Amino acid sequence: MLTYVSNDGKTYEERMVEAITNIPLYTDEWTNFNPSDPGMTILETLTGFETLQEERMADIPFKVRQNLLKLVGFTVNKGKSARLLLSAGNVRAPFTLPANHKFRLGSMVFETNKDTRIMDSHITGIYGYKQSESAETEEEKYTDFTFLIDREVKVPALIFGDHPTKGDALYFVVNNLPDPGEEITFFITMRERFNRNPLDGRTERLFADVVWECYTEKGWEPMDARDNTNAFIMSGEVKLWMPDSYAAVFTDAPGDGYAIRARLLQADYDVRPKVISVEAFLFEVWQKDTICECHSESKTGTVTLNSEIMEDAYVDVFCREAKGESYHKYEHRPDPHEEGRYYRSEHTGYGEVNFLFDKRLRGYGPERGRDCVKFVIYTEDVMRKYSLGQVLGYDNQEIDLPYDHVVAHSFCIIARRRVDGEYLYDFVRPERKGEGALYYHLLENDGKIIIEEAGRFIGAELYLCSVALTKGPDGNIREGNLLQSQERGDQLDEGVTYYNPGPGTGGAYREKLESVRQRFIKDMENPYTAVTESDYERVVLSTPGICLHKAKAEMDEERNLVRITVKQGTDENFPRLSEVYKKIIKERIEERRLLTTRVELIQPVYMPVNVAGTVYIKSHYDDAEKIIEETIANKIDYINSDKNFGEILKFDEVFHAIEMLDCVEYVYELSLRPKSVNGAKMVDADILPDANCLLYPGQIQVETVNFEN
Numbered sequence: 001m002l003t004y005v006s007n008d009g010k011t012y013e014e015r016m017v018e019a020i021t022n023i024p025l026y027t028d029e030w031t032n033f034n035p036s037d038p039g040m041t042i043l044e045t046l047t048g049f050e051t052l053q054e055e056r057m058a059d060i061p062f063k064v065r066q067n068l069l070k071l072v073g074f075t076v077n078k079g080k081s082a083r084l085l086l087s088a089g090n091v092r093a094p095f096t097l098p099a100n101h102k103f104r105l106g107s108m109v110f111e112t113n114k115d116t117r118i119m120d121s122h123i124t125g126i127y128g129y130k131q132s133e134s135a136e137t138e139e140e141k142y143t144d145f146t147f148l149i150d151r152e153v154k155v156p157a158l159i160f161g162d163h164p165t166k167g168d169a170l171y172f173v174v175n176n177l178p179d180p181g182e183e184i185t186f187f188i189t190m191r192e193r194f195n196r197n198p199l200d201g202r203t204e205r206l207f208a209d210v211v212w213e214c215y216t217e218k219g220w221e222p223m224d225a226r227d228n229t230n231a232f233i234m235s236g237e238v239k240l241w242m243p244d245s246y247a248a249v250f251t252d253a254p255g256d257g258y259a260i261r262a263r264l265l266q267a268d269y270d271v272r273p274k275v276i277s278v279e280a281f282l283f284e285v286w287q288k289d290t291i292c293e294c295h296s297e298s299k300t301g302t303v304t305l306n307s308e309i310m311e312d313a314y315v316d317v318f319c320r321e322a323k324g325e326s327y328h329k330y331e332h333r334p335d336p337h338e339e340g341r342y343y344r345s346e347h348t349g350y351g352e353v354n355f356l357f358d359k360r361l362r363g364y365g366p367e368r369g370r371d372c373v374k375f376v377i378y379t380e381d382v383m384r385k386y387s388l389g390q391v392l393g394y395d396n397q398e399i400d401l402p403y404d405h406v407v408a409h410s411f412c413i414i415a416r417r418r419v420d421g422e423y424l425y426d427f428v429r430p431e432r433k434g435e436g437a438l439y440y441h442l443l444e445n446d447g448k449i450i451i452e453e454a455g456r457f458i459g460a461e462l463y464l465c466s467v468a469l470t471k472g473p474d475g476n477i478r479e480g481n482l483l484q485s486q487e488r489g490d491q492l493d494e495g496v497t498y499y500n501p502g503p504g505t506g507g508a509y510r511e512k513l514e515s516v517r518q519r520f521i522k523d524m525e526n527p528y529t530a531v532t533e534s535d536y537e538r539v540v541l542s543t544p545g546i547c548l549h550k551a552k553a554e555m556d557e558e559r560n561l562v563r564i565t566v567k568q569g570t571d572e573n574f575p576r577l578s579e580v581y582k583k584i585i586k587e588r589i590e591e592r593r594l595l596t597t598r599v600e601l602i603q604p605v606y607m608p609v610n611v612a613g614t615v616y617i618k619s620h621y622d623d624a625e626k627i628i629e630e631t632i633a634n635k636i637d638y639i640n641s642d643k644n645f646g647e648i649l650k651f652d653e654v655f656h657a658i659e660m661l662d663c664v665e666y667v668y669e670l671s672l673r674p675k676s677v678n679g680a681k682m683v684d685a686d687i688l689p690d691a692n693c694l695l696y697p698g699q700i701q702v703e704t705v706n707f708e709n
Contacts, residue, residue: 012051019043063452065513074520079444081407081468082287082475082507084110085187085237086483087279089497091120097283098306098351100290103483103498108471110285110483115306118493121281123149125173125255128159142171142254148278151480151499156191156274159232164208164267170232172280173257177214177247184260185282186238187501188229189479191274194547194569196234203545203584204230208273209266212238215259216245223260232262232273235502237282268580271547271570279501287475287507288407292382294427294466296371300357308351308486309377316376317343317355318425319366326424327374328364330357339363350488374427376414376465386464388413388449391438393458397451404447405470405509411442412466413449415457426457427465445509475507530592536562536599543588546581552645554691562593565602565645565692574606574639604645607679607689608698609636611654613670616707621663625704628664631657632702636672638694645692651685665707 010018020043023030030039066076086103097116102109128143145157160168178184208231212223221243228236240260250259290309297303305315318327319341333342336356341364346354355375359365366372378386385402408430415426415438430442430449436456440449483498530536536553547569554563566585568575582601589599611632617624635654638647651672658667672687674680675698680689689695 010051012048015047015051016044019047065517069513069516069520072520074516074523076513076516077508077511079405079408079470079472079510080506080508081470082473082477082504084285084287084475084477084500084504085185085279085282085502086110086285086498086500087187087282088118088493089122089499090495091118092495094119095493097493098308100293101308101488102289102486103285104486105477105481105483108287108475108477109289110287110475111290111468112283112285116283118283118496119176119178119281121174121176121178123172123174123278123280124257125171125253126278127171127173127253127255128157128161129169129171129261130161131165131167144254145170145275146255148275151277154276156276159273159275160264160267160269162272164264164269164272166264166267168267169261169263171253171259171261172278173250173253173255173259174280175257177258177260178242180242180244180246182242184240184242184280185284186240187279187282188232188235188238188275189277189501190229190232190235191276192234193571194271194549196547197542197544199230200544202587205266206545206580206584207231207233207266207268207270208264210262211265212240213261213263214240214243215248215250215261216243217248218245220261221245231264231266232275233269233271237502270568270578270580277501279499282501287504288410288468288470290410290468291403292376292378292386292464292467293410294412295375295377297373297375298368298370300359300366300368300372303355303357303373304348304352305355305375306352307377308488309379310351310353312379314378314380314383315353316378318374318376318427319357319364320369320372321364321367323367323369326426329423329425330364337361378464382464382467388462388464391415391451391454391457391460391462393454395452397454399449399451399462401447401449401464403467403469404445405472406442406444406447407468407470408442408444408510410466410468411444414463414465415460416463417457417460443510445512470507472509473507476504479503528592529594530589531594533562535592536564536589539588539592540564540566540585543585546584550644550694552691554646559598560596561598561600563600563602563691564589565604567604567639567645567694575604577601577603602692605679605690605693606639607693607695608675609649609680609687609695610673610675610698611636611671611700611702612673613701614668614703614705615658615670616665616668616705617663618665618707624661624663625702627661628658628702628704629700631661632700633697636695636697638689639696643694645694646689648683649687649689649695651687668705 020033033040095118097112097118099112099114101112126145126148128145130141145159147153147155148157159170210227210231212225213220214223223243224241226239229238247258249256253259293309295305317330319330320327328341330341330343332345334344336344336358339362342362344356348354357365388399412427412429415428416423428438430440433439438455438457439453440451442449479500479502481500483500485493485498527535530539533553533555537551540551541548548566549569550567552565556563566577568577568581585601593599615628632654635657636649649672654672655667655670658664674687679693680687680695687695
């Protein structure tokens with residue numbers, strides 16, 4: 001049912017014509033296609049059964065398909081807003097950005113999720129520290145890497161040197177640090193020359209481990225850290241929390257100031273860490289555009305609402321007058337003595353309004369409790385189309401929203417119903433069950449809601465309450481942009497620049513059910529257990545957390561043995577398989593191999609190939625010899641190319657590559673020879689390397705002769 005292939009609604013007659021047409025492709029003995037033939041009767045019966053079966057499958061409800069996929073472990077990936085880290089430059093004094101403050105990049109809108117404090121903090125110096133015994137003074141142990149904060153300079157820095165060791169450190173000297181318990185976010189861009197497989201729980205901190213520390217009035221104290229670089233292995237953010245003590249000025253480093261350092265506890269790097277840039281004191285924003293929002297408060301007297309949308313919007317106020325009951329709508333009345341469901345308001349600052357409730361004078365007011373007051377803020381555009389219609393009560397009622405690509409986790413509607421002559425209001429989020437509740441699904445991509453259970457809300461009127469729009473994967477913007485901040489009435493951030501050092505991440509639309517089904521089918525076709533040579537190569541190359549370039553499996557069926565040669569993807573010229581890599585790969589294979597099959601990991605062999613020859617070149621080509629040598633080297637180089645272990649080097653291919661060069665008239669003489677027969681052998685003019693051997697250029701001696709007519 002989950003794997004059937006649809007025939008796009010073909011009729012019974014179309015299927016019969018297609019079946020009869022295909023009969024000669026399978027047999028030439030069936031020649032009687034008349035209705036009287038028993039074979040045609042069987043074919044008609046099977047075709048009719050197939051048609052009816054597919055019609056039934058096409059009628060399976062959405063929820064049933066979803067639950068069937070859930071039974072086999074496949075669920076719909078929810079839509080997400082892209083997340084972006086921003087740094088603030090030219091900050092003259094600390095200030096606060098309110099929730100839902102907007103930043104724009106063209107038509108793209110990003111917002112803060114909460115009140116965000118912007119500090120006037122920045123890095124003044126970055127220094128690498130090596131515990132070198134040869135250094136005569138403490139200052140000689142430091143290397144200045146301050147250029148890493150310059151956005152115009154993209155020079156990789158070996159922050160721990162050519163040979164990282166335990167105790168080496170990277171110091172960040174800053175002009176100011178926040179109070180104890182506050183968080184700091186860094187973004188570190190690494191030079192990632194080699195494709196590293198995604199990490200899992202077993203491979204995190206496998207090659208290196210780092211402790212982050214802050215210099216305080218008590219000395220160096222450890223900081224709670226969430227290090228997404230995995231100890232400087234890949235680009236990512238580092239979130240730090242200040243220790244309980246206040247920071248103190250550190251004077252031992254070349255530059256004075258407050259200091260944070262990353263100190264190596266383990267340093268078995270497979271690739272030496274190279275940093276390209278460092279950004280600090282970042283804050284997060286999300287790619288969404290809030291067009292109406294709902295705020296909940298638990299106060300009952302004077303309630304302060306702080307939102308930038310307040311400056312040009314409409315506000316509806318709702319209060320809960322008894323615990324567990326629905327809400328009532330309150331209206332604005334300046335007179336504090338007028339009885340009824342009323343409130344007063346005072347504008348106290350940019351985006352800040354005080355709402356005053358007085359139950360004693362007016363006779364009505366919110367009862368103290370969680371979320372006893374709700375404020376719904378509408379922009380003018382939403383006010384024109386916030387009414388969604390009525391709950392009619394039939395199964396799977398579908399209601400169109402005025403917007404599509406809605407952010408699911410922030411979506412909410414208001415259900416208004418008339419009870420005993422007065423209106424009651426309930427705030428309903430998607431897929432929230434309860435006795436008599438309104439249960440509905442949100443199809444955020446299509447801009448629809450589907451009401452599955454009306455509960456006690458039959459006849460209720462529905463209104464938008466909280467809506468934010470997103471552009472899904474388009475929000476995963478590249479790094480290095482300057483975003484424009486929304487103008488503020490208080491002008492606190494005037495002149496401040498906002499820059500994203502890393503790309504946006506996580507933006508996606510809600511996955512369609514057909515896509516989930518296709519993932520299930522692909523997973524069914526993807527073998528978990530390794531059987532063939534290609535299975536073993538695939539398993540090895542997908543080992544989490546490590547950099548691998550090539551793998552070649554070879555079967556020894558008589559001994560029931562699989563030999564696998566592996567080349568690491570590191571910055572060594574002729575890498576050998578390290579003990580750490582062997583351990584990880586063996587653990588990976590142990591999970592996937594057949595029970596009786598033995599596996600042996602083989603170290604790679606690197607064999608140079610010497611080339612000699614004579615080539616006649618055309619006139620007016622001064623660099624012909626260099627071009628010819630580079631062409632030969634590219635053809636022979638198995639280490640840096642896609643050619644695998646044991647792949648034959650064909651003489652004709654090298655010869656033809658030289659002959660096709662614009663500068664070459666013809667190849668007079670050419671020979672290829674491996675340096676040793678222990679790893680490769682000659683087969684006529686070709687070179688056949690062993691199953692664990694990679695070829696690379698040795699001595700290339702090509703004599704060039706000017707061709708004369």
